[in-house]
Amino acid sequence: MRNTPGGRLVWNHSTHLPGLIPILERLTQVAGISTITPAVIGRAKSNTPELKIKVSIPIRGGFKLIARKGKTFQEVFVLTTLNQGELEGAIAQVLG
Numbered sequence: 001m002r003n004t005p006g007g008r009l010v011w012n013h014s015t016h017l018p019g020l021i022p023i024l025e026r027l028t029q030v031a032g033i034s035t036i037t038p039a040v041i042g043r044a045k046s047n048t049p050e051l052k053i054k055v056s057i058p059i060r061g062g063f064k065l066i067a068r069k070g071k072t073f074q075e076v077f078v079l080t081t082l083n084q085g086e087l088e089g090a091i092a093q094v095l096g
Contacts, residue, residue: 006030007036007080008034009021009028010035010038016041020038027078030094032080032086035062036076037077038075039076039077040075044068044073048070050069052069053066054066054088055087061080063078064076064078
């Protein structure tokens with residue numbers, strides 16, 4: 001358990017999208033976010049040259065995000081008390 005404010009990042013996969021983990025670590029410092037869990041990696045048809053993260057669907061206790069870079073995507077689950085707009089704002093802030 002950490003004494004710093006913010007949530008925790010769950011390391012349950014050995015592979016992640018390039019550049020995703022530092023972004024998620026910054027996102028854990030946002031008030032209201034308790035847990036971030038990177039999940040399934042897959043291949044997409046279209047190419048996204050730079051890392052993008054968007055809120056996909058609500059889940060119990062938070063939201064599912066989709067991170068995209070190149071022709072690869074990764075699902076990310078976020079447990080949070082933030083609403084969708086607040087979470088999208090926090091993501092934009094850590095990406096920008």
